[in-house]
Amino acid sequence: MMYIVQIYIKRYLLIFIALGCGIWGKAYAVLPIQEIALSNGSKAYLVQATTIPMIDIEISVDAGSRYDPKGKSGLAGLTAALLTRGIEWNGSLLNEAMQADAIADLGASISASASGERTIVRARSLSKPDVFNPVLDLLSAAISKPIFDAQIVAREKQRISSAIAEGDTKPEVVMQKRFRKELFRDYPLAESPSLLSIASIDADDLKRFHRNFYRQDRMIINMVGDLDVKTAKQVAEKLIAQLPQQGPAIPALPPFIPSPLAPEADRLIRIPFQTQQTHIALGMSSITRSNPDYFPLLVGNYVLGGGGFVSRLVGEVRDKRGYAYSVFSYFQPGRETGSFEAGLQTRNDQANQALVVLQETIARFIKEGPSDSELAAAKSNLMNGFPLRLDSNRKLLDNLSAITWNQLPLNTLDVWTQQVAAVKKEDVRAAFQRHLDMGRMISILVGGAQ
Amino acid sequence: MIVTLNTPRFVCLSTLRILILLGLCVSACLPLGAWANKIDTHEYQFKNGLRLVVKEDRRAPTVAHMVWYRAGSMDELNGKTGVAHVLEHMMFKGTEKVKSGDFSRMVAAVGGRENAFTARDFTGYFQQIEKSKLADVMRLEADRMANLKFSDEEFLKEIQVVMEERRLRTDDSPNGLMRELMMATAFTSSPYRHPIIGWMNDLQNMKPNDARQWYRDWYAPNNAIVVVVGDVKPLEVRALVEKYYGPISAKQLPERKPQVEPEQKGEKRANLKALADSPQIMMGWKVPKLDPKKMDDADPYALEVLSAALSGHDNSRLNRELVRSKRLANNAGASYDLISRGPELFMISATVAKGQSVSDLEKGILQTIQEIAMNGITEAELKRIKAQLLASQIYKRDSIFAQAMEIGSAEIAHVSWKDLDRIIERIQQIQSEQIKAAVKRYFIVDGLTIVTLEPQARTVSANPKPIPSLPSNLRH
Numbered sequence: 001m002m003y004i005v006q007i008y009i010k011r012y013l014l015i016f017i018a019l020g021c022g023i024w025g026k027a028y029a030v031l032p033i034q035e036i037a038l039s040n041g042s043k044a045y046l047v048q049a050t051t052i053p054m055i056d057i058e059i060s061v062d063a064g065s066r067y068d069p070k071g072k073s074g075l076a077g078l079t080a081a082l083l084t085r086g087i088e089w090n091g092s093l094l095n096e097a098m099q100a101d102a103i104a105d106l107g108a109s110i111s112a113s114a115s116g117e118r119t120i121v122r123a124r125s126l127s128k129p130d131v132f133n134p135v136l137d138l139l140s141a142a143i144s145k146p147i148f149d150a151q152i153v154a155r156e157k158q159r160i161s162s163a164i165a166e167g168d169t170k171p172e173v174v175m176q177k178r179f180r181k182e183l184f185r186d187y188p189l190a191e192s193p194s195l196l197s198i199a200s201i202d203a204d205d206l207k208r209f210h211r212n213f214y215r216q217d218r219m220i221i222n223m224v225g226d227l228d229v230k231t232a233k234q235v236a237e238k239l240i241a242q243l244p245q246q247g248p249a250i251p252a253l254p255p256f257i258p259s260p261l262a263p264e265a266d267r268l269i270r271i272p273f274q275t276q277q278t279h280i281a282l283g284m285s286s287i288t289r290s291n292p293d294y295f296p297l298l299v300g301n302y303v304l305g306g307g308g309f310v311s312r313l314v315g316e317v318r319d320k321r322g323y324a325y326s327v328f329s330y331f332q333p334g335r336e337t338g339s340f341e342a343g344l345q346t347r348n349d350q351a352n353q354a355l356v357v358l359q360e361t362i363a364r365f366i367k368e369g370p371s372d373s374e375l376a377a378a379k380s381n382l383m384n385g386f387p388l389r390l391d392s393n394r395k396l397l398d399n400l401s402a403i404t405w406n407q408l409p410l411n412t413l414d415v416w417t418q419q420v421a422a423v424k425k426e427d428v429r430a431a432f433q434r435h436l437d438m439g440r441m442i443s444i445l446v447g448g449a450q
Numbered sequence: 451m452i453v454t455l456n457t458p459r460f461v462c463l464s465t466l467r468i469l470i471l472l473g474l475c476v477s478a479c480l481p482l483g484a485w486a487n488k489i490d491t492h493e494y495q496f497k498n499g500l501r502l503v504v505k506e507d508r509r510a511p512t513v514a515h516m517v518w519y520r521a522g523s524m525d526e527l528n529g530k531t532g533v534a535h536v537l538e539h540m541m542f543k544g545t546e547k548v549k550s551g552d553f554s555r556m557v558a559a560v561g562g563r564e565n566a567f568t569a570r571d572f573t574g575y576f577q578q579i580e581k582s583k584l585a586d587v588m589r590l591e592a593d594r595m596a597n598l599k600f601s602d603e604e605f606l607k608e609i610q611v612v613m614e615e616r617r618l619r620t621d622d623s624p625n626g627l628m629r630e631l632m633m634a635t636a637f638t639s640s641p642y643r644h645p646i647i648g649w650m651n652d653l654q655n656m657k658p659n660d661a662r663q664w665y666r667d668w669y670a671p672n673n674a675i676v677v678v679v680g681d682v683k684p685l686e687v688r689a690l691v692e693k694y695y696g697p698i699s700a701k702q703l704p705e706r707k708p709q710v711e712p713e714q715k716g717e718k719r720a721n722l723k724a725l726a727d728s729p730q731i732m733m734g735w736k737v738p739k740l741d742p743k744k745m746d747d748a749d750p751y752a753l754e755v756l757s758a759a760l761s762g763h764d765n766s767r768l769n770r771e772l773v774r775s776k777r778l779a780n781n782a783g784a785s786y787d788l789i790s791r792g793p794e795l796f797m798i799s800a801t802v803a804k805g806q807s808v809s810d811l812e813k814g815i816l817q818t819i820q821e822i823a824m825n826g827i828t829e830a831e832l833k834r835i836k837a838q839l840l841a842s843q844i845y846k847r848d849s850i851f852a853q854a855m856e857i858g859s860a861e862i863a864h865v866s867w868k869d870l871d872r873i874i875e876r877i878q879q880i881q882s883e884q885i886k887a888a889v890k891r892y893f894i895v896d897g898l899t900i901v902t903l904e905p906q907a908r909t910v911s912a913n914p915k916p917i918p919s920l921p922s923n924l925r926h
Contacts, residue, residue, distance in 0.1 A: 051509040124845065126841055155774070325612075325615035381558045385563065388561065
């Protein structure tokens, strides 16, 4: 693991769920997504997969860090972390130690974390009822009855503060924070948690955030595994039974405004850092997942910087020039926000040359689009590789999660390969020109100080 | 942040990046084993010395195809550290029939995902494909087992890529540097003391012929194991392997010197200064691994259970005592690998909490160990670890890739896939007394190595040397 089986791989596998969102080939028996109407009017979703006696459950909560109040960045994340730090259980206390033991005694796992748009709580359990039923109770209590003990809150704040301070010594973290700031600007996701914002959060903030956001009308339940529709309905209803159906109106977020045209001097940021390499990020705002240009961009990005060892960026930066070990581009389309980002890390003295190659490769692709053979190769990989996107319960859950959160049609995966097949060269070029613009790209360079 | 994996002993490759970024990869992995192994797994031996292990798993129409070579960084010689990994990169640079880069293009064309990995014990190559494409990728993989051909120019570019990889993962990473220092300090003569990626100076002085020689020495069917897991019929796979790998000739392999690590006679310490915020500590004890000839020896199984008791879940001992109750640490975790070719370390790593000292944390870790040496672990803990182990055997079936990794990494260390079930059974039988005995035997100060990280602040000097601004005429 950490030492002996430390492994060097030829290239990092960059797995971006957002773009990896599902494919089911027509040639294969597709496991259908079943929509389940709950008695409170909301919906749950099931992909029944019975070959392994296990069940995965995900609760997507519309409680991402974009709802952190001003000055309290980190509140959504801390709330999620505290779901497994002690709960109320049948009227008495199950402290964090007992809660953790109870979950582990069943061979199960429960985890929760907040990202920009949503908080995700996941559980994995064996499907036999004497295990699954208590896991279900524990999961329900975790989302409904966390206690937010003041001492534990203080401890977790300390730990997060240390992690923030540690992050500030790492070039990739500093780079990504600054990129977010420039990307989101007036949108709430511009701010990252800071020592100050964490210090300003107390147990009451957490309780209030939980009360306001963890409620039935802000949750989507996704299930994959060894259970039928009837059981799934009972499971979903039991999960959320202890939560309020609704709550106070949440003020609307400001709109996510696309990256503006600006002179390069305003878009190129250099942060001196005592590292041997300079980390470079280049990107801008981009589409949401429901945008009709999703497929042309998916196919196009495979050619540009998404396709394993065969992308243009790998060819230009790594194979031809030996500038970097890892070079990539990706779109990250969310429900209301979206971005495009490319990046690499290279020796300080060649950072400028590498940036030029990165810029020129992207600029050329926006201008010209893919060649016929590149387009054919991209489609061939995406379509032939379709079954690899669905060959485990974990991957099925990732796909289900992306579909239900982004409010995509439930047949999205059934028609996925057709939509890839339908992409034409001109579609790719037009979509890249519509959504990317070198005059709007933000560049962050961290490194270079000796 | 601590990442605890309940997956097999292998950090699956997609999580590897995260683990490296988080630095502290801790894993009380409940290991190995495959309870249905004997029914659905088949093994074949070919005349040229190649072995094949096929595991049928029909739940999705996909296949994982891997070739494992028993040649890792531990087989390298002085001055040429890193050559196993460099050659792994060069394996994508073409053969007599396949042009440079075409290997990846052809795998991509059939929808495949591919990569390769180098460890101390082995080098491996894999493709994941839809089942009808198995022959396509096997033909390519077999071709590069025998016919690799790359130019000096290709090598000179790729060695730059590898040096960038080293800068990224080691030289600019305090955790990477700590791991490197731990191994280099704990081991005196064992080749485990060298980093897999190689020392920078060795990379700077590596020649194309060093990589070619490595390939000629070790890439042979009699030094390889093919592992195929997925929606396949074993006899059909055997026929494919016969067709593509069968014609390749066996080679006389270089002699492997045992290079047995001498007994450590006293505590070793090393300190690292690097850009960081919190001090860290790593403690490593010399412990035994599973000896395939002595499968009944209880100690390795006891150490596996110990590792789970220390950091198998949120409330296991290190987290409960050091992070939550005494507030000495922000994170703490243990790791141990039951199966390996080389000598084994039982590792405990922790990050110092604000206001605490690294020496108090060290004492706290030793107290946690001492408590187990005195009183063992509770029945409740044992029962919990077994429940987690049993569940992990079901969950691991969710990934054919992880199942193939499990088989390959065991086989490469001369542990048969047939023994994986037995290992799980043995771990389940471990009792508190055996853990106590193992702790008393191996957690001794004379076999201990301690590496500490002394954080250096990021100095933003009054007059920083800026990255030179971009000349507008710079074009490629």
